[in-house]
Amino acid sequence: MALDRRKMIVEAATKSFSLFGYKATTMDQVAKLANVGKGTIYTFFKNKEELFEEIISSLVKEMIAEAEFVIQPDLPFTENVHRALYRLLEFRSQHQLMIKLVQEEKEMGTLAVSEKLQHVENEIIEYLKRKIEGAITKGAIPAADTEITSFLLLKMYIALVSDWERNHEPLSSEQIAEVMKVFLLKGLV
Amino acid sequence: MALDRRKMIVEAATKSFSLFGYKATTMDQVAKLANVGKGTIYTFFKNKEELFEEIISSLVKEMIAEAEFVIQPDLPFTENVHRALYRLLEFRSQHQLMIKLVQEEKEMGTLAVSEKLQHVENEIIEYLKRKIEGAITKGAIPAADTEITSFLLLKMYIALVSDWERNHEPLSSEQIAEVMKVFLLKGLV
DNA sequence: TAAGTGACTGAAAAACTAAATTAGTCAAAG
DNA sequence: CTTTGACTAATTTAGTTTTTCAGTCACTTA
Numbered sequence: 001m002a003l004d005r006r007k008m009i010v011e012a013a014t015k016s017f018s019l020f021g022y023k024a025t026t027m028d029q030v031a032k033l034a035n036v037g038k039g040t041i042y043t044f045f046k047n048k049e050e051l052f053e054e055i056i057s058s059l060v061k062e063m064i065a066e067a068e069f070v071i072q073p074d075l076p077f078t079e080n081v082h083r084a085l086y087r088l089l090e091f092r093s094q095h096q097l098m099i100k101l102v103q104e105e106k107e108m109g110t111l112a113v114s115e116k117l118q119h120v121e122n123e124i125i126e127y128l129k130r131k132i133e134g135a136i137t138k139g140a141i142p143a144a145d146t147e148i149t150s151f152l153l154l155k156m157y158i159a160l161v162s163d164w165e166r167n168h169e170p171l172s173s174e175q176i177a178e179v180m181k182v183f184l185l186k187g188l189v
Numbered sequence: 190m191a192l193d194r195r196k197m198i199v200e201a202a203t204k205s206f207s208l209f210g211y212k213a214t215t216m217d218q219v220a221k222l223a224n225v226g227k228g229t230i231y232t233f234f235k236n237k238e239e240l241f242e243e244i245i246s247s248l249v250k251e252m253i254a255e256a257e258f259v260i261q262p263d264l265p266f267t268e269n270v271h272r273a274l275y276r277l278l279e280f281r282s283q284h285q286l287m288i289k290l291v292q293e294e295k296e297m298g299t300l301a302v303s304e305k306l307q308h309v310e311n312e313i314i315e316y317l318k319r320k321i322e323g324a325i326t327k328g329a330i331p332a333a334d335t336e337i338t339s340f341l342l343l344k345m346y347i348a349l350v351s352d353w354e355r356n357h358e359p360l361s362s363e364q365i366a367e368v369m370k371v372f373l374l375k376g377l378v
Numbered sequence: 379t380a381a382g383t384g385a386c387t388g389a390a391a392a393a394c395t396a397a398a399t400t401a402g403t404c405a406a407a408g
Numbered sequence: 409c410t411t412t413g414a415c416t417a418a419t420t421t422a423g424t425t426t427t428t429c430a431g432t433c434a435c436t437t438a
Binding site: 038042047 | 428429430431432433
């Protein structure tokens, strides 16, 4: 029964964060869901935020794995950039925990949540950066400031996938790929 | 003394919105500043929001004029895109009213303010769209979806000018021009 | 006697209430 | 006719009380 207590706690917390968000999840609730005493949580995690941190780290790993899964080495670099980025943002808009956190940030502006979402964004940018550096080393694309490039790539994607929908009909994956191809491949002019 | 009452009201309101923001500006205050009775304001404007609307419209006109001023027809299209966009965002970060409104939106989330800022953004996109359509007609650049392109151009600029500064040293106008040139002129790959 | 627990505590947030503010009106003044 | 500012209803703020909750630690249990 009382086997991996730590795992039980993380699972319970993940479930609760996904369902109610960070603020609305109480440690008593997590303890009850995990079938442990509240004190037990504190033998594994210094505080609520550290528990959250661990869950976010797993989430990032899961996202990167999803992106990797969709990349095919024989396809052109541009196509893989699109595939990886699209998958990452799809993940963001489909994964229950991400949805809840994005919503909580917008509606309540919870500080801890803002920080963690920023953290997720930074990890994605770091991931893109490594990919771009790899492509440059292999001579697949010309040298460029990888920090700015990866940053800008993500921002363009977020603009096309999320911001665009505020005022327009959503763009299909094909349309987004088309637009990105223009900017990545030949430039607007 | 009591000459253009309407103008006095708009000037007083502009000053107050710039200084205290939308919410913290009271109609009594505007009336006093404009040296008119409060009722007089309501002979010119249906309500507070309509007064605000008029001021925002002027602001947009001023912004567009600034952008136009900086454009030089003999320069290449790319260069002018950069000049105009950079000037627009510089205006946004230097103009007292814009600063105050952006701050008010972030800190208090005032609905009327969010709507008006969205309106400003839409006007900028419309302006860009007209410019791009003009360039396409003249054959200066190849045809493309002008709605998406202008939207994405603005988003890229906001990312480089504003978002970037959250985690990095600000980019100089030259650096931004350089990055944009890559994406606009030849593409990343 | 080490691991696990949940009642307890202070600090923070929510709920409630009373008081103050303010957008918009309109009867009277100019 | 235009202008006004006292007035009102509705909202917001400020002050107070109540509740909630993260984190601790004395105690239990195995």
